[in-house]
Structures are given as structure tokens and as C-alpha cells.
Amino acid sequence: MSTLAIDKAGPNRKxxxxxxSRDRVWALRWSYFFxxxxxxxxxxxxxxxxxxxxxxxxxxxAATNPWWVFHPTLSNYVELLGSNQYLRFFWNSAMVSVGxxxxxxxxxxxxxxxxxxxxxxxxxxLATGIFLTYLIPDSLLFIPLFKMFAAIGDFTGIxxxxxxxxxxxxxxxxxxxxxxxxxxxxxxxxxxEIDEAAIIDGASWFxxxxxxxxxxxxxxxxxxxxxxxxxxxxxFLYPLVFTxxxxxxxxxxxxxxxxxxxxxxxxxxxxxxxLLGAAPPLxxxxxxxxxxIAGLTAGATKG
Amino acid sequence: MAxxxxxxxxxxxxxxxxxxxxDLDIADHEFVVLVGPSGCxxxxxxxxxxxxxxxxxxxxxxxGDIVNDVPPKDRxxxxxxxxxxxxxxxxxxxxMSFGLRLKRYPKAEIKTRIDEAxxxxxxxxxxxxxxxxxxxxxxxxxAMGRAIVRNPKxxxxxxxxxxxxxxxxxxxxxxxKKVHQxxxxxxxxxTHDQVEAMTLADRVVVMNKGRIEQIxxxxxxxxxxxxxxxxxxxxxxxxxxLPCQLEENAGKMHIRLTERIAFPxxxxxxxxxxxxxxxxKLLLGLRPEHITEAKGHAEPGIEAxxxxxxxxxxxxxxxxxxxxxxxxxxxxxxxxNACAHDGEPLRLAVDLNNMxxxxxxxxxxx
Numbered sequence: 001m002s003t004l005a006i007d008k009a010g011p012n013r014k015x016x017x018x019x020x021s022r023d024r025v026w027a028l029r030w031s032y033f034f035x036x037x038x039x040x041x042x043x044x045x046x047x048x049x050x051x052x053x054x055x056x057x058x059x060x061x062a063a064t065n066p067w068w069v070f071h072p073t074l075s076n077y078v079e080l081l082g083s084n085q086y087l088r089f090f091w092n093s094a095m096v097s098v099g100x101x102x103x104x105x106x107x108x109x110x111x112x113x114x115x116x117x118x119x120x121x122x123x124x125x126l127a128t129g130i131f132l133t134y135l136i137p138d139s140l141l142f143i144p145l146f147k148m149f150a151a152i153g154d155f156t157g158i159x160x161x162x163x164x165x166x167x168x169x170x171x172x173x174x175x176x177x178x179x180x181x182x183x184x185x186x187x188x189x190x191x192x193e194i195d196e197a198a199i200i201d202g203a204s205w206f207x208x209x210x211x212x213x214x215x216x217x218x219x220x221x222x223x224x225x226x227x228x229x230x231x232x233x234x235x236f237l238y239p240l241v242f243t244x245x246x247x248x249x250x251x252x253x254x255x256x257x258x259x260x261x262x263x264x265x266x267x268x269x270x271x272x273x274x275l276l277g278a279a280p281p282l283x284x285x286x287x288x289x290x291x292x293i294a295g296l297t298a299g300a301t302k303g
Numbered sequence: 304m305a306x307x308x309x310x311x312x313x314x315x316x317x318x319x320x321x322x323x324x325x326d327l328d329i330a331d332h333e334f335v336v337l338v339g340p341s342g343c344x345x346x347x348x349x350x351x352x353x354x355x356x357x358x359x360x361x362x363x364x365x366x367g368d369i370v371n372d373v374p375p376k377d378r379x380x381x382x383x384x385x386x387x388x389x390x391x392x393x394x395x396x397x398x399m400s401f402g403l404r405l406k407r408y409p410k411a412e413i414k415t416r417i418d419e420a421x422x423x424x425x426x427x428x429x430x431x432x433x434x435x436x437x438x439x440x441x442x443x444x445x446a447m448g449r450a451i452v453r454n455p456k457x458x459x460x461x462x463x464x465x466x467x468x469x470x471x472x473x474x475x476x477x478x479x480k481k482v483h484q485x486x487x488x489x490x491x492x493x494t495h496d497q498v499e500a501m502t503l504a505d506r507v508v509v510m511n512k513g514r515i516e517q518i519x520x521x522x523x524x525x526x527x528x529x530x531x532x533x534x535x536x537x538x539x540x541x542x543x544x545l546p547c548q549l550e551e552n553a554g555k556m557h558i559r560l561t562e563r564i565a566f567p568x569x570x571x572x573x574x575x576x577x578x579x580x581x582x583x584k585l586l587l588g589l590r591p592e593h594i595t596e597a598k599g600h601a602e603p604g605i606e607a608x609x610x611x612x613x614x615x616x617x618x619x620x621x622x623x624x625x626x627x628x629x630x631x632x633x634x635x636x637x638x639x640n641a642c643a644h645d646g647e648p649l650r651l652a653v654d655l656n657n658m659x660x661x662x663x664x665x666x667x668x669x
Contacts, residue, residue, distance in 0.1 A: 193385075194390065196375075200353060200381065202376040
């Protein structure tokens with residue numbers, strides 16, 4: 001029976017040599033179909049923002065086709081980039097984001113190295129504990145944190161609330177756990193013999209970290225940097241709560257508070273501001289995309 | 304350069320005792336190989352000498368000084384790892400000079416040492432490459448170069464050839480031997496490959512279950528194994544072990560394998576085993592080269608018998624034969640012209656002048 005079945009199956013089966021199998025062709029077609037769908041879905045809002053940013057206020061409020069610009073103008077860009085306020089928000093955002101990246105890296109990298117390599121009592125629990133703190137949402141933390149910094153101000157006289165640099169203390173509560181976790185996974189993927197070789201060569205723990213681990217784990221470090229930068233740049237809730245004066249605001253909060261006056265929405269400038277605000281992370285992603293993906297996958301497979 | 308002494312070294316992980324009180328003296332300039340199956344404690348011992356593992360009990364001395372609590376970098380040792388452990392972001396030259404740069408050696412001195420080591424290892428043209436641009440064999444040379452430039456008291460090798468293919472392994476074995484002949488640094492080398500151990504070592508230390516089974520030159524271990532473990536571990540194909548008993552028949556000592564097969568012992572062997580109890584459960588140990596095709600004439604201590612071959616393996620210069628004897632599969636080595644064929648009978652001869660007799664219970668060689 002079985003012999004017969006095999007004999008029959010043989011000649012009937014069509015095999016196309018030298019080309020892709022039918023299954024693979026269909027898999028590719030479906031992939032492209034869903035990718036196109038996804039691209040359209042995710043690129044429509046920025047496109048709408050771009051279209052709106054090129055319109056004057058009159059055209060935005062007129063009942064014309066919202067997907068077409070009839071009278072293109074750069075007036076929104078000129079006004080926004082000419083306004084000291086917007087540039088101030090931009091500057092504050094840049095200061096905060098770069099500062100947070102620095103603070104995060106200074107904490108995360110040595111912490112991850114210690115947790116990945118120096119096996120000490122409770123290190124495994126601590127590593128998991130650090131990640132768990134990341135799971136606590138910021139909407140739960142902002143009130144206690146606000147009370148804390150208010151209390152610090154009351155007791156020490158050091159006023160941190162309503163200063164842009166208070167965010168340098170607050171954002172790391174979001175960035176440090178995740179970045180530490182990425183770096184732990186990355187460091188753990190470096191063979192143990194490499195640090196043993198370094199130790200035998202005469203390197204101290206600090207030299208092993210700075211001269212071996214950091215250069216070898218550069219993709220992971222870049223992934224962590226991008227993550228910290230993006231989180232800081234896009235953060236909305238904390239700056240909304242902790243900063244109120246116009247000169248202390250960062251970009252996302254600044255746009256909302258200054259360009260919406262009562263029930264008047266200055267849509268053209270809001271869209272322009274948001275579009276320009278999205279540029280720095282976009283530029284960083286474009287340059288470091290390969291490293292970012294390599295960093296995330298290393299974390300994923302090892303974690 | 305220095306001698307290395309281990310005094311009752313113990314390593315315990317929680318409940319597991321990985322190394323159980325090892326004593327070992329390694330002389331200056333000596334090349335000692337620790338060999339044994341996985342989990343026998345050989346790598347742990349090496350790592351304790353390196354200072355990468357703490358010792359639970361005992362003393363380790365390098366150059367006469369106790370180094371139990373001395374960190375690895377101050378022990379003046381260099382180690383070559385199985386997976387090379389090269390720094391991936393550094394060039395060959397940077398890899399080799401890393402230790403010297405950390406110790407702030409003058410640049411000219413570093414360059415001289417690297418050039419010298421690179422020439423010795425034939426890697427001069429690779430000096431500016433990164434590890435990922437090198438083959439496995441080249442990487443292992445660089446790892447050795449990194450050890451050599453340090454000019455340490457002791458070289459430690461942790462299965463350095465295990466990741467290489469068979470041909471390259473043979474080649475690198477010769478390279479390692481050449482390097483040792485030139486630099487004469489005291490070397491401790493760990494491997495699970497007994498061929499590597501035999502070919503490289505001045506002395507071989509056979510380890511099993513955290514203990515030393517036997518220490519000796521390769522020839523001593525091969526010809527005079529102390530235990531069944533050593534007898535079975537050293538030599539390829541392995542020694543055959545056949546259950547047997549001694550008996551006296553018409554005033555001559557015989558070794559009886561089965562009811563039908565018994566061989567008379569040659570006089571010197573009979574004298575050696577006269578104290579063994581008759582009827583005691585013993586094992587006859589015979590190396591494959593001592594089971595060959597029968598010659599036409601009789602020789603003292605050579606006994607002929609007929610066997611039905613199960614499998615033959617022509618190797619070129621010899622043919623390995625496998626057949627059943629006393630309920631065990633036995634391996635022999637015959638001349639390729641001896642007409643040995645699968646499933647056919649062949650007249651064979653055992654050389655009892657080179658036999659070993661072991662106690663089946665204790666495993667000790669009598």
C-alpha cells in the first residue's frame with residue numbers, strides 16, 4: 001500500500017527547480033500586502049500633519065479637501081522658528097534628553113556590568129527587581145514624586161519644582177530600569193572567558209568594563225541610548241506636572257500650552273511644531289537603525 | 304619561570320566535591336598535561352592555579368610562594384582558553400599587547416615582544432587584522448601569542464585545540480610543542496583528548512572523579528597503567544578487558560577465559576601472578592596491537608586461537624578487527640594483507656608477554 005502511494009505521489013508532484021517555491025511566493029505576497037497596509041496606517045498621521053503645516057489658518061478652517069494644499073505656505077514654519085518661545089522649548093527638550101541619556105548611562109552601564117558579571121548575594125533578585133520597577137506606570141508615580149520633590153524643597157530650600165532640570169532626576173526612573181535590563185542581556189552575551197582573559201592580563205574590574213565590555217557591547221549601548229533619548233524626548237506627563245513656567249517647558253508640553261489658547265487651536269503651528277519636534281529622534285533612528293535592531297534582538301534572545 | 308606545587312587541593316561547590324585533595328608537583332620548564340573525562344575536575348584544577356576559582360582547602364604554590372589569596376593578575380601566569388577569548392574589537396597586535404599596555408611597558412619593548420612572538424607563531428602578516436577576520440587556527444595562534452608576550456612564569460592551556468578540526472588540531476599540537484621547546488616556560492595543559500596528552504606531555508596526570516588516578520610519562524601510562532581507568536582511558540582503540548580466572552593445570556599457570564578457552568601464562572607472568580588467588584574474579588587487559596594474525600611458527604607467550612570476525616576496519620597501514628570473545632567485543636590490529644574480512648574466520652594470536660591482569664572489583668592492576 002505504502003509503496004503504491006509513494007509511486008503515485010512521485011510523478012504527480014510539481015517541483016519548480018531554480019525558482020522560489022509557491023509557498024514562499026505567497027508568503028512574500030502576503031508580507032508585502034500587510035506591510036503596505038501597516039505603512040499606510042502609520043504614515044497617514046504624519047502626512048496629514050505635513051499637509052496641515054503647509055496651510056494657512058484660513059485654508060485650515062475652510063471646508064475644502066483636507067488632504068490637499070491649495071495655497072501652500074511656509075508661514076507656520078517661519079513664525080514658529082522665529083519665535084523665541086518655541087526655540088526655548090526645543091532647547092529645554094534637548095538639554096533634558098541629552099542630560100537624561102548621560103545620567104542613565106552613568107547608572108545603567110556599571111549597574112548592568114555588576115549584575116551580569118559580579119555574582120554577589122542577591123544579584124539575580126536585584127536584576128529582576130530592577131526590571132519590575134519598569135512595569136510601574138508613570139501615571140502612578142507622578143503624585144508621590146511630586147510630593148517628594150516638594151518636600152525636598154520645603155526641607156532644604158532647594159527649589160526643584162518648576163525647573164527644567166528636575167526632569168533629569170525624574171526621567172531616569174523610567175529609563176534606568178529598561179536600559180539596565182538591555183545592558184545586562186548584552187553583557188551576559190559576552191563570553192565569560194573574555195573578562196577572565198582581561199583579569200589575567202592584569203585589568204581591574206573598571207578597566208575590564210571601560211576597555212573591553214563597553215567597546216564590545218557598543219550596539220547595546222547605542223540601543224539603550226536611543227531608548228533613553230526617545231523616552232525623554234516624548235515624555236509628556238512628568239513635564240506637564242513638574243514644570244509650569246513657559247521658560248521651563250519642554251517641547252511636547254510647550255506646544256500644547258502655548259498654541260492652544262482657550263478653545264482656539266492654532267492647528268497649523270501645532271502640526272508644524274509637532275513635525276519639527278519629531279525630527280531629532282527620527283534623525284537619530286535613521287543613523288543608528290542597524291545598531292538599534294541588533295541591540296534589541298540581542299536583548300530579546302538572551303533575556 | 305617557576306615550579307608549581309599543589310598541596311591537598313579541594314574544591315567544593317555546595318554539596319558537590321569537584322576536586323578531592325590533589326597533590327601535584329610540576330617542575331620548572333616541565334610540560335604537564337591534565338587529562339580525563341568531562342567532569343573529572345581537570346579544568347577546575349587549572350582555573351584554581353590561574354586564580355579564577357577560589358580553593359576550598361589546600362595550598363597552591365607558584366615559584367615557592369603560596370598564592371591562595373593572590374589575585375590572577377599578580378600570579379604572573381598566562382592562560383589560553385578553548386574559545387580563544389580574544390578581544391573582538393582589538394587588532395591582533397592590540398590583543399597581544401593589552402596586558403603589557405596595562406602594566407605600562409615602554410612602547411619599544413612592547414613592539415619588540417610582539418614582533419618576536421608573531422615571528423615565532425608565523426602571524427606577522429595578520430598583525431593588523433581583527434579576530435573576526437581570522438580562521439580558527441590563526442585565532443588560537445594569536446591567543447598563544449598573547450600568552451607568550453607576557454613572558455609569564457607559567458602557561459595555562461584550557462583545552463585550546465577542542466574547537467579546531469582534526470587536521471588543524473594535529474598541526475597546532477606540533478606548534479605548541481615547538482613553542483614550548485623554544486620558550487621552555489612551565490606549562491599546565493588541560494585536555495580530554497588522550498592523544499593530545501600523550502603527544503605533548505613530559506608527564507601526564509590522569510584524573511577521574513576529582514582525584515588523580517596516575518601520574519607518569521606517556522610511556523609509563525601506556526605500558527604500566529596503575530588502574531583499570533588509566534588502562535582503558537589511555538590508548539586508542541582502548542584496551543580490551545575480558546573476565547577471566549587464574550588456574551593451575553599440570554603444574555602450569557593458565558588464564559581461563561571460557562570453558563573452552565584457556566591460555567598458559569609465560570613464565571615471568573606466572574611468577575608475577577603467583578600470589579593472586581585462584582578462582583578470584585579478574586580481568587585480562589589486552590591492547591589491540593597485542594591481538595594480531597597468527598604467524599606460522601610458535602613463540603613463547605604468543606598463543607593462537609580461531610575467531611569469527613564481526614567487523615573489519617581497514618585503516619591503510621593496519622586493519623582493525625572486531626570479534627566476540629568470552630561474551631565481550633574485542634578489538635585487534637592485523638596486517639592489512641592478513642585477509643581479514645567481515646563475517647569470516649581468522650586465526651589470531653594473543654601476546655601474553657604484554658598482558659595486564661586487573662582485579663575486577665577494585666580495578667587495580669596486579
